[in-house]
Amino acid sequence: MSSKKFSRNKQEKIDLIYNTFFNLILKRGYHNVSTNHIAKSAKISIGTIYKYFPKGKEDIIRKYFEDSMETMLNSEELISINSNNIRDFLNQFILELFKNHEEKKGYNLAFRSAIQSDKALYESHKEKIFNFFKDRAQKLRKANKNFNEIPEERLIEAFIFLYNLINAILYHHLSVMELFDADDKLVEYLTNLVVFSLKFLLKP
Amino acid sequence: MSSKKFSRNKQEKIDLIYNTFFNLILKRGYHNVSTNHIAKSAKISIGTIYKYFPKGKEDIIRKYFEDSMETMLNSEELISINSNNIRDFLNQFILELFKNHEEKKGYNLAFRSAIQSDKALYESHKEKIFNFFKDRAQKLRKANKNFNEIPEERLIEAFIFLYNLINAILYHHLSVMELFDADDKLVEYLTNLVVFSLKFLLKP
Amino acid sequence: MSSKKFSRNKQEKIDLIYNTFFNLILKRGYHNVSTNHIAKSAKISIGTIYKYFPKGKEDIIRKYFEDSMETMLNSEELISINSNNIRDFLNQFILELFKNHEEKKGYNLAFRSAIQSDKALYESHKEKIFNFFKDRAQKLRKANKNFNEIPEERLIEAFIFLYNLINAILYHHLSVMELFDADDKLVEYLTNLVVFSLKFLLKP
């Protein structure tokens, strides 16, 4: 029975803005969605958007991904993987990305669009990815003799490349997802792809 | 004679517009380049651009890719591949894409940007790709018993998927190209990737 | 008792708003300070500002100057000057303005800015000044034969002109204040300036 206009629940409004924005992006493309569109579509005033996201569109994307990236990379599931078992790690990681994909297709497409015109967002995202895989690479090299011979930098680069490859497959809008009749099959394909690629990339 | 000189000037102007546009896109991103920017940068008038491309930016991209796609997919090199030898075909095709990539990075990035906000361009591009691979699939199935068991649709979809995958690797701006110290290595990786993937995708 | 404490809080809040506003104006200029800025900077709510100053910025300035002008023009120091001694009066008046200037630079700059875009404020200020000098002029003419020959209107106008001139020197932001190494020198200059000007303006 609480009035919509004076809802004291900030998070509700912020989520409304997120959802509206990402839905609009899915329908019309990032660059064809304006802050005014968001306001109209969400039935809130333009001022409200700028209250929560003072720099407009960029801010919405940035803040959303700062949160969601943090959450994803620091999720229980990823943290708790026994890092010296690389198969487990890869499989778990792909599953994690895949779960993300299912529920966040709109958000991720938005993100891919946004980093194309926002260098700062792109750099910060790159750094986060790098640090995440640096940590993984270091643990792997400590725990597993096979990886000792591969330079740390190369290992990190390989991980990042494959991370991007998986994302490209999951989110690239030219993909023909219908190829994989079941999710299992897609995950299986991706895992095989990664294992095969890693071998290729890391051989001396 | 006068007409020849004339049409020569015309083509020069069109090429100038193409080059200027794609260079600007590389520097500033598709959505940050306006028709006025192109005119200023190319030192021609905005009116001239609208003479040759009455619908502006969209038209430039669309016409460019109509031409270049036509040229690429119908190139001597691809047409002359003996289509019943699938290995040759794949290797040749990847090399062709790779050559393209080297010299046309700007154009392709532009294209990727453009189709994100232009549904018509996207659909027409999809159709062209589909028709190209439909033709290839039909020839393959005629010439090669192994492919008879695979439904035509599925074969086409697999080809399209892999075509997109290769492009994603070549053009995705998050890629870590430094991984592949030599072009040979990248082409080798891509070929292996495609062969491996085809096996996976086409097994019953 | 509670009411006393209450009104004390009220005055404190009003003073807080005054101080915050004028400090912000000094830093950023009148037109770049918003009511929301004041609220944030003073750490009170925007609602509180509108409680005490229902018309916002204009009201703050207007009310402040209504008070301070009243106080200044009716100050003990000015009232008690023996008005038939014009030298004393002028010197005292300049000193009064100067004291004001030292401690209220921000307020005065704010005021100068404000009256540029608020005609009502400007008119009311003009009227107050006029009435003040009308009173002085009348007293002077009664007490001092020399002034009898000068029309009352002209005397008032001369006073107002010189009042504005002094203020212009004190507050005009293009002034080169470093010229006057000591305050004494500036006051001396101003007094001479006024005496000289009065002679010029009042000669028949």
Add this chain to the structure above:
Amino acid sequence: MSSKKFSRNKQEKIDLIYNTFFNLILKRGYHNVSTNHIAKSAKISIGTIYKYFPKGKEDIIRKYFEDSMETMLNSEELISINSNNIRDFLNQFILELFKNHEEKKGYNLAFRSAIQSDKALYESHKEKIFNFFKDRAQKLRKANKNFNEIPEERLIEAFIFLYNLINAILYHHLSVMELFDADDKLVEYLTNLVVFSLKFLLKP
């Protein structure tokens, strides 16, 4: 009989913008005039304003005063004054400012408003004034023994101060111009004021 819409006369349009803007400022105050007001009032499109003045209001003022300042300070009349005669110079200079004032009251008020919120404009204006008087001061010191004893810097500062003082009198909106029934009288007053002030400021 030339069409208004496609007038090839840039300067006409630029002058129209200048005149419209400065007239509006006189009526409503600098901060209450928007670029849209100017466009509507001048019956041109907002785009036209931004074609000639890409940074909007600031640019209009800046460009106008860059031109007019240049013109004024380099005018035949000022340049040709025999600089070693200080009386002549002062009188001529005041007359020049006064002529300016008569025809450009609106422009000057606009300028005074504008520099309050545009630091760059303010600095560039200050520099121009400084350089102008530096040149005058150097010539005076060369030609006239009396000025040798006064440090160059001090001489410049005094000139600048007096220049500002005159402008304040001419343009300050609180001034009571009616005091001076004839222009001659005002110029006479200003000259006396400046001579008197210079003596005071330059005495050792």
Add this chain to the structure above:
DNA sequence: AATGAATGAGAATTCATTCAT
């Protein structure tokens, strides 16, 4: 055929003000 001045819809953003809590 070529030019570029002119247009105006629409995007991003600010800010005085209101009012439910």
Add this chain to the structure above:
DNA sequence: TATGAATGAATTCTCATTCAT
């Protein structure tokens, strides 16, 4: 009384497109 979320008109500025010359 005090709060601050919410509003939306108004502002600055951009850009695709037109059309007289």
